[in-house]
Amino acid sequence: MVRIGRILSPAVFTLAVFLLFTGCAKREAEIKVGEYGSLTGSTATFGISSKNGIELFVDNLNASGGIGGKKVHVLVEDDQSRPEEAATAVNKLIAQDGVVAVLGEVASSRSLAAAPICQNAGVPMISPSSTNPKVTEIGDHIFRVCYIDPFQGMVIAKFARNTLHFSKGAVFRDNKNDYSVGLANYFTESFKGMGGTIVADESYSEGDQDFKAQLTNIKGKKPEFIFVPGYYTEVGLIARQARELGLTVPMLGGDGWVSDRLLEIAQDALNGSYFVNHYYEGDPNPIVQSFVQSYRKRYNATPDGLAALAYDAAGVLTNAMRQLSTQDANAFEALSGPPNADQKAARARLTTLIAATKDFPGVTGRISLDEHRNAVKPAVFLGIENRSYKFVATVEP
Amino acid sequence: MQEFFQQLANGVAWGSIYALIALGYTMVYGTLRLINFAHGDVYMVGAFAAYFLARALGVGTVTEASPLLAAVVLLGSMAICALLGILIELLAYRPVRRSSRLTALITAIGVSLFLENFGIRVFGADPKFFPQVIAPRTITLAEGVLVTNHQITVVVVSIVLMVALTLFIKRTRTGKAMRAVAFHRDAASLMGIPVDRIITITFAIGSALAAAAGFLVGLTNPKIEPLMGIMPGIKAFVAAVLGGIGSVPGAMIGGLLMGISEYLVVGYISSTYRDAIAFVILIAVLLIRPAGLLGRNVAEKV
Numbered sequence: 001m002v003r004i005g006r007i008l009s010p011a012v013f014t015l016a017v018f019l020l021f022t023g024c025a026k027r028e029a030e031i032k033v034g035e036y037g038s039l040t041g042s043t044a045t046f047g048i049s050s051k052n053g054i055e056l057f058v059d060n061l062n063a064s065g066g067i068g069g070k071k072v073h074v075l076v077e078d079d080q081s082r083p084e085e086a087a088t089a090v091n092k093l094i095a096q097d098g099v100v101a102v103l104g105e106v107a108s109s110r111s112l113a114a115a116p117i118c119q120n121a122g123v124p125m126i127s128p129s130s131t132n133p134k135v136t137e138i139g140d141h142i143f144r145v146c147y148i149d150p151f152q153g154m155v156i157a158k159f160a161r162n163t164l165h166f167s168k169g170a171v172f173r174d175n176k177n178d179y180s181v182g183l184a185n186y187f188t189e190s191f192k193g194m195g196g197t198i199v200a201d202e203s204y205s206e207g208d209q210d211f212k213a214q215l216t217n218i219k220g221k222k223p224e225f226i227f228v229p230g231y232y233t234e235v236g237l238i239a240r241q242a243r244e245l246g247l248t249v250p251m252l253g254g255d256g257w258v259s260d261r262l263l264e265i266a267q268d269a270l271n272g273s274y275f276v277n278h279y280y281e282g283d284p285n286p287i288v289q290s291f292v293q294s295y296r297k298r299y300n301a302t303p304d305g306l307a308a309l310a311y312d313a314a315g316v317l318t319n320a321m322r323q324l325s326t327q328d329a330n331a332f333e334a335l336s337g338p339p340n341a342d343q344k345a346a347r348a349r350l351t352t353l354i355a356a357t358k359d360f361p362g363v364t365g366r367i368s369l370d371e372h373r374n375a376v377k378p379a380v381f382l383g384i385e386n387r388s389y390k391f392v393a394t395v396e397p
Numbered sequence: 398m399q400e401f402f403q404q405l406a407n408g409v410a411w412g413s414i415y416a417l418i419a420l421g422y423t424m425v426y427g428t429l430r431l432i433n434f435a436h437g438d439v440y441m442v443g444a445f446a447a448y449f450l451a452r453a454l455g456v457g458t459v460t461e462a463s464p465l466l467a468a469v470v471l472l473g474s475m476a477i478c479a480l481l482g483i484l485i486e487l488l489a490y491r492p493v494r495r496s497s498r499l500t501a502l503i504t505a506i507g508v509s510l511f512l513e514n515f516g517i518r519v520f521g522a523d524p525k526f527f528p529q530v531i532a533p534r535t536i537t538l539a540e541g542v543l544v545t546n547h548q549i550t551v552v553v554v555s556i557v558l559m560v561a562l563t564l565f566i567k568r569t570r571t572g573k574a575m576r577a578v579a580f581h582r583d584a585a586s587l588m589g590i591p592v593d594r595i596i597t598i599t600f601a602i603g604s605a606l607a608a609a610a611g612f613l614v615g616l617t618n619p620k621i622e623p624l625m626g627i628m629p630g631i632k633a634f635v636a637a638v639l640g641g642i643g644s645v646p647g648a649m650i651g652g653l654l655m656g657i658s659e660y661l662v663v664g665y666i667s668s669t670y671r672d673a674i675a676f677v678i679l680i681a682v683l684l685i686r687p688a689g690l691l692g693r694n695v696a697e698k699v
Binding site for chain 2: 212219245
């Protein structure tokens with residue numbers, strides 16, 4: 001037995017080394033991109049929509065030959081809708097999986113938890129839909145393809161003041177959520193600047209079930225509308241409980257409302273309310289229509305604004321990769337190579353190319369990144385009537 | 398003033414749910430001197446049991462919402478959780494019955510974590526939305542004070558269950574045996590009381606009450622998720638301590654006080670302190686009246 005072992009072990013070793021190398025060679029033909037998102041948890045539709053959007057884009061890209069003969073491989077991690085898990089997920093993607101770029105998150109709190117890790121590792125990160133301005137302030141490797149909250153807050157305030165002619169508003173914010181607090185502040189500032197008054201400013205915490213105590217206070221102040229810059233799960237419950245208390249004024253919200261579950265939770269409670277989205281699926285633009293059709297065909301659902309932004313984030317990233325492949329073949333080769341100094345230099349080149357994105361034709365409009373690595377884009381207002389959405393207006397920046 | 402009464406009305410409905418959960422803590426503590434930390438998670442399982450039952454009965458899709466259906470769902474989830482309570486007692490607590498109290502306490506924490514992660518694995522981490530087993534209606538109690546028929550159902554069902562429990566403990570042979578076990582387990586055993594069976598029954602009843610609370614929460618606050626039991630569990634525990642742990646009427650009063658104080662804190666101070674109030678109350682009770690409002694001071698043998 002011993003002798004057989006002696007003869008066999010070099011053979012096994014050689015075989016193992018052979019397999020190892022062929023394994024590596026096979027993987028090197030792919031460019032590895034990481035994605036982290038809330039596939040489960042309280043904002044699960046955010047992560048699922050984003051994953052679908054990215055998957056749709058990347059699969060189409062790979063089917064048509066990839067970039068410079070290389071396929072893009074997206075590795076997805078679930079952060080369970082929790083910031084601490086987002087940090088863990090991105091650490092794993094970078095340290096263990098060796099991704100050269102990261103896509104994610106929707107929620108600003110989670111992007112803020114993960115961005116410093118990407119920044120320190122020198123891995124470019126594109127957030128599809130985190131609107132809090134602090135996200136891209138983390139550093140020069142952090143980008144986004146959506147508008148930011150100062151713009152969103154201003155647009156909603158303008159809509160409330162000038163279009164709906166309201167002067168007395170209430171704000172009901174999620175105190176544990178960077179996005180919600182930021183958007184509430186930007187809205188309040190703009191609305192007051194236009195001569196409106198905020199008669200009540202109440203708060204809740206993500207995960208709360210019961211909002212009646214705060215809504216009772218809001219009701220006592222008799223506002224003409226309530227601005228709820230939260231995420232869809234809580235927004236739906238808040239709307240229902242407000243109606244149960246006899247508080248029937250319209251509600252206004254931001255892009256945190258974007259989810260196909262919003263109306264399932266709220267039922268009729270949000271009729272007459274308005275919110276801001278990133279695109280409108282009925283937009284006749286052929287880019288939008290072809291996206292909506294292929295998405296529907298594949299997932300049997302209408303893509304929401306977050307799916308569209310994720311699709312565009314993947315577009316902006318792979319567009320920069322394609323530019324790299326034509327400009328510098330060696331650097332492009334290093335992207336799918338081992339994690340060495342060459343790859344680091346290639347990632348830096350990629351980062352520069354992403355920063356230079358100009359007039360990228362996305363589903364959510366033309367995307368150009370400014371010097372703060374933010375996209376400057378129009379906002380789309382949607383209204384809710386009889387449990388369905390209707391297009392109201394597009395507001396240019 | 399309208400607002401104050403509105404907060405009070407909501408606080409009473411919310412507090413009834415704490416009271417139901419607190420009853421389970423108190424009963425188990427009374428008979429076993431064990432703080433059953435898994436109790437909040439039994440409440441979560443109760444909510445999910447009710448959710449799946451309602452879905453299986455086709456509420457909202459196939460069948461119309463009706464009080465009869467709601468009763469079926471309520472009793473069904475109570476039965477499922479009673480069974481779960483018996484299982485937990487048999488598998489987790491009975492083997493460590495003769496060990497130190499600390500062992501049992503740590504076992505309870507283990508069961509709690511098991512149920513939470515079991516919930517995430519089986520039900521999924523996404524929140525589920527409870528179907529409306531009773532059609533919602535708003536009722537005006539007084540000028541500007543509105544409650545829903547759901548909230549009234551919560552209060553009525555809680556009162557009925559608490560009265561039934563009190564009668565059970567006071568008037569039946571089993572109830573008498575439960576009191577005897579609570580008073581002195583070994584002496585009760587010497588008197589021919591089947592202590593193990595009585596403890597199992599205690600767990601079954603306590604868990605069924607937690608399931609009722611889970612169903613009622615689903616009715617008024619339709620979002621349910623696997624970790625929903627943690628905070629209400631802790632707060633109901635505080636409610637039980639406030640009322641005097643081991644005392645059934647104490648748990649009811651403690652639960653109501655918790656619910657009302659939570660509403661008043663959110664309404665008049667800040668929602669940030671919603672969870673803090675429970676611990677402020679806990680610390681205050683431990684400092685001022687460790688036995689709780691209705692608890693008796695018992696000298697401990699050391």
